[in-house]
Amino acid sequence: MEDLQSSADPITELIVAFNELNSSHIEELYEEPSPLEFMRFVAKNTPFVVRGAAAGWRATQTWNAKSLEEQLGKEPVNVAVTPIGNADAPTHHPEYGALVFAKPWEEDQPFDEFLNYVIQQEKDNLPLESTSEVRYAQTQNDNLRNEYAALFRDASPEIPFARIALQREPEAINLWIGNSRSTTALHKDNYENIYVQIAGRKHFVLLPPLCQPCVNEQDLQPAQYHRLDSSSSPSSFLSPKEKENQGGLSLDVETASDTVPFAIWEPDRPLENATQYSKLAEPMRVTLEPGDMLYLPCMWYHKVSQSCSPEGICVAVNYWYDMEFTGPLYPMSSFIRSVYHQDNPKK
Amino acid sequence: MEDLQSSADPITELIVAFNELNSSHIEELYEEPSPLEFMRFVAKNTPFVVRGAAAGWRATQTWNAKSLEEQLGKEPVNVAVTPIGNADAPTHHPEYGALVFAKPWEEDQPFDEFLNYVIQQEKDNLPLESTSEVRYAQTQNDNLRNEYAALFRDASPEIPFARIALQREPEAINLWIGNSRSTTALHKDNYENIYVQIAGRKHFVLLPPLCQPCVNEQDLQPAQYHRLDSSSSPSSFLSPKEKENQGGLSLDVETASDTVPFAIWEPDRPLENATQYSKLAEPMRVTLEPGDMLYLPCMWYHKVSQSCSPEGICVAVNYWYDMEFTGPLYPMSSFIRSVYHQDNPKK
Numbered sequence: 001m002e003d004l005q006s007s008a009d010p011i012t013e014l015i016v017a018f019n020e021l022n023s024s025h026i027e028e029l030y031e032e033p034s035p036l037e038f039m040r041f042v043a044k045n046t047p048f049v050v051r052g053a054a055a056g057w058r059a060t061q062t063w064n065a066k067s068l069e070e071q072l073g074k075e076p077v078n079v080a081v082t083p084i085g086n087a088d089a090p091t092h093h094p095e096y097g098a099l100v101f102a103k104p105w106e107e108d109q110p111f112d113e114f115l116n117y118v119i120q121q122e123k124d125n126l127p128l129e130s131t132s133e134v135r136y137a138q139t140q141n142d143n144l145r146n147e148y149a150a151l152f153r154d155a156s157p158e159i160p161f162a163r164i165a166l167q168r169e170p171e172a173i174n175l176w177i178g179n180s181r182s183t184t185a186l187h188k189d190n191y192e193n194i195y196v197q198i199a200g201r202k203h204f205v206l207l208p209p210l211c212q213p214c215v216n217e218q219d220l221q222p223a224q225y226h227r228l229d230s231s232s233s234p235s236s237f238l239s240p241k242e243k244e245n246q247g248g249l250s251l252d253v254e255t256a257s258d259t260v261p262f263a264i265w266e267p268d269r270p271l272e273n274a275t276q277y278s279k280l281a282e283p284m285r286v287t288l289e290p291g292d293m294l295y296l297p298c299m300w301y302h303k304v305s306q307s308c309s310p311e312g313i314c315v316a317v318n319y320w321y322d323m324e325f326t327g328p329l330y331p332m333s334s335f336i337r338s339v340y341h342q343d344n345p346k347k
Numbered sequence: 348m349e350d351l352q353s354s355a356d357p358i359t360e361l362i363v364a365f366n367e368l369n370s371s372h373i374e375e376l377y378e379e380p381s382p383l384e385f386m387r388f389v390a391k392n393t394p395f396v397v398r399g400a401a402a403g404w405r406a407t408q409t410w411n412a413k414s415l416e417e418q419l420g421k422e423p424v425n426v427a428v429t430p431i432g433n434a435d436a437p438t439h440h441p442e443y444g445a446l447v448f449a450k451p452w453e454e455d456q457p458f459d460e461f462l463n464y465v466i467q468q469e470k471d472n473l474p475l476e477s478t479s480e481v482r483y484a485q486t487q488n489d490n491l492r493n494e495y496a497a498l499f500r501d502a503s504p505e506i507p508f509a510r511i512a513l514q515r516e517p518e519a520i521n522l523w524i525g526n527s528r529s530t531t532a533l534h535k536d537n538y539e540n541i542y543v544q545i546a547g548r549k550h551f552v553l554l555p556p557l558c559q560p561c562v563n564e565q566d567l568q569p570a571q572y573h574r575l576d577s578s579s580s581p582s583s584f585l586s587p588k589e590k591e592n593q594g595g596l597s598l599d600v601e602t603a604s605d606t607v608p609f610a611i612w613e614p615d616r617p618l619e620n621a622t623q624y625s626k627l628a629e630p631m632r633v634t635l636e637p638g639d640m641l642y643l644p645c646m647w648y649h650k651v652s653q654s655c656s657p658e659g660i661c662v663a664v665n666y667w668y669d670m671e672f673t674g675p676l677y678p679m680s681s682f683i684r685s686v687y688h689q690d691n692p693k694k
Contacts, residue, residue: 324391
């Protein structure tokens with residue numbers, strides 16, 4: 001009876017059918033695809049990894065703590081600061097009594113100071129509770145062609161097979177520098193994404209767009225970390241109940257802001273915050289080694305954690321290309337969300 | 348309130364969003380696409396037409412009544428026979444009291460006799476009720492490489508841009524010969540389809556896969572036409588109530604067979620058999636002239652009617668390539684059907 005019932009549920013049927021027709025093991029290539037080969041993956045909205053594709057890049061061959069510091073010196077760079085590496089992540093706010101969408105405190109720091117903090121923290125490897133804060137250079141605003149322009153010449157200016165296939169230049173090229181404390185929470189982007197590992201390793205957990213019913217998307221109140229000594233904190237507008245002090249950071253709930261729809265289930269803690277469909281998800285997992293290149297198709301959910309190079313840093317570059325909104329993928333993905341939320345209103 | 352309600356319905360949202368993001372005018376090319384250009388259309392599951400792509404084919408340049416008759420003479424060919432050109436079409440059966448899925452009577456006829464019948468009927472242009480039967484060579488079983496092998500050398504052995512892009516040979520290559528009496532009812536196929544007009548014109552009405560809620564798919568009892576004088580008719584198994592005599596053909600309901608899910612709404616009679624979603628459909632219409640080539644993406648609904656060359660024939664060739672079942676399109680399309688039928692059980 002259980003089986004008959006669940007097979008009659010359209011969402012269950014959808015995810016089970018997808019799992020039967022698609023592998024949860026990522027396809028591994030050993031050389032870059034041609035534009036046509038790439039387009040076949042785009043057409044089926046399916047990830048692949050090219051092992052060693054960027055092994056010959058100057059970035060992969062030369063970037064390390066010393067060379068980065070030489071290039072950037074005391075240049076101010078934007079740094080995301082959180083207590084436990086939870087930038088843009090669903091975070092329990094004890095006093096607010098709910099999960100909130102925690103945005104990092106952002107501030108400019110001299111690059112060398114930022115980098116040495118990241119490295120020292122990784123080296124010290126103190127228990128979580130004795131770490132004062134986690135720092136991550138993760139502005140996703142085309143920073144490699146702006147803030148970090150001095151480094152851009154060492155990376156590929158674009159990904160030729162993607163440009164030719166998609167007929168567009170990258171919308172943004174982003175540099176990521178952090179240590180193993182930072183994690184990117186499960187989310188999705190409306191971009192075709194080419195992700196290139198430079199130093200250290202990234203661990204991706206991937207779910208296709210139609211797993212929306214598995215990820216327990218909830219409308220979270222946004223909140224932002226603020227340094228307690230920062231004059232720019234809007235904490236004066238908030239009641240004491242709505243703040244939480246962690247290390248030197250206060251998590252201030254933006255009670256006047258619109259909520260943010262965000263996944264609160266994640267495949268590495270499958271029993272927490274699960275929906276009735278979470279158990280059907282068959283996550284695809286892939287670790288990028290230095291020089292590896294991942295095609296992360298548009299609208300795929302991804303959670304990203306990282307390990308450091310022996311020096312204590314993790315560095316990656318990604319290329320965002322605008323996705324195609326014509327065709328069935330985008331409206332059909334929205335449809336799945338609508339059907340799910342019709343039967344499962346957000347709490 | 349009406350607007351608010353309908354915007355809250357996921358199926359309405361789906362079709363409206365698709366219409367906003369996609370044109371209902373077909374893209375017209377004037378030379379064949381490269382494999383990569385073709386793959387971009389496959390990726391967005393969107394049709395295009397190439398005007399004059401096959402204008403130089405020997406088939407387009409030389410096939411006419413005389414040359415076809417010279418090549419095939421009295422070779423027996425499979426002919427679909429129906430009273431009004433309704434092969435594989437939902438058809439009202441007065442005595443059965445319902446729509447049935449009417450399959451044609453199939454018989455072998457000498458090619459010259461078949462062709463002359465088709466031409467004479469078109470020339471006579473008698474009113475529908477005084478026409479005894481409609482004949483259509485429409486076996487979709489790779490007939491151009493088998494039954495009509497003598498003609499195959501005049502057509503392209505395959506479509507290079509499709510073979511290279513899809514990495515497969517055509518699964519079937521089909522020849523269609525008929526006159527303006529025959530219509531192909533709205534349906535869809537799990538194939539990527541390249542359709543090439545040779546003589547006369549074809550008029551396509553197209554709907555994307557996500558318009559499933561518009562087409563009023565019902566489970567129809569299959570029925571087959573039989574010649575009243577045919578000894579192979581299984582009419583002895585059927586009660587008189589379940590037969591209908593039209594011209595020399597009896598439509599015998601196959602009461603013991605499984606039903607066939609089939610669209611009973613069609614865009615050219617929008618008020619008949621409509622669902623609450625039919626009015627949202629924005630059909631794409633295209634007429635193929637001799638030498639034109641249509642890419643009909645997998646799972647698109649299509650209704651096809653035809654006009655004759657001055658000689659009184661309509662001839663086309665199509666190439667079916669297996670579709671890709673990995674990726675989201677196939678399971679998402681099934682999902683839409685399931686959600687629709689959950690709320691709108693078949694009658």
